[in-house]
Amino acid sequence: MGLRCLDELNGDFAFAILDMRVGSLFLAVIEPGSRPLYYSLGNDALLFGSEIKALVAAGWRPQLDKEGLQKFFVFKYTPGTETLFRGVKRLRRGTS
Secondary structure, eight states: OGGGGGGGOOSOEEEEEEETTTTEEEEEEETTOOOOOEEEEETTEEEEESSHHHHHHTTOOOOBOHHHHHHHHHHSSOOTTOOSBTTOEEOOTTOO
């Protein structure tokens, strides 16, 4: 079904669709989801998972982002796509 599957989904999802026929990867977080999707692009690899520990399990080594930590202390959360870790972003809900 490819991306047409989005019309059939109902619920809380973070997922990836790899279409090897056209060489594309689609990452998505569906509203009203509370499930995050974290990703890191570097060293010629894209790592992603619904938990940061999935990136660690794939070999990524966490490094604290001091600016992100400062924002966390001020706002009590990390705004936008930011996380507490350097090189790791969060896909915003309702985006792809």
